[in-house]
Amino acid sequence: MPIIQAQGTEEVHPDILLVNRAREGDVQAFEQLVKQYDRQVFRIAQHITQNREDAEDVVQDAFLKAYEKLGQFQGNSKFYTWLVRIAVNESLMRLRKRRTGRMVSIDEDVETEEGSMPRDLAEWRPDPEMLYGQTELAEILRKTIQGLPPGFRVVFVLRDVEGLSTEETAETLGLSVPAVKSRLLRARLQLRERLSRYFRKNEDGTK
């Protein structure tokens, strides 16, 4: 199997070294990649499928598929973004299976105007996360993001939570850069609006 070479004097990303070792049959090198990225892949799958069982299956299928297809990985994108693309496709497939007869796409419900103009203009309390315990806060964050249309949610998760660049997010989802930017802004504003309920300063200064 061909080994990915560094372009010119550029330093080789450590993932590429692991990919090359895995291609030569070193299964431990691939296990190292699994350890590095299983959390992120699980989070992405859970955000898209909204179902824990499906998300677990997606993690397994995505890594096994990546392992099978290592030979097709060209090294012109990061291994992580290549893996995320596989995981997003697997997640959408699971979602389709669960909603048989209904097409599922990342374009669903993106025409909504909700949240495009800020309505709640109250300031938030300083350190608003401290108002709630960890479990309660996680529940608020889950409930809030679950309410977003899938096409906004996936863009927000890839771009703001998982740290992909705008271009990587666009490539992963098959969207244009302006479409990613527009969805990202709408997602951020909708989440802000919904979180404001929990974090805003009340007029009398109480929680």
Next chain:
Amino acid sequence: MNCSEFLAQLGDFIDNQVPTGLVADLQAHLEGCEHCVITMQTTQKTIQIYRNHEIYDLPPGLRERLQAAILAKCKKGC
């Protein structure tokens, strides 16, 4: 610049991707508009909160099951 024009640039402004020529206009708008200051600050906080809090933990045993599946696949031929 009005609030709608500011809002249209908010995403790029937060990500430091606004063309240099526009930055001064956006900052000038912020100086006179408390609502846009609040919208920007709370939007930045929204992103920060989601980035800093892991809301879905890796289920126990998933990593081990995954590694076993990869090893099984490898034994069949890798």
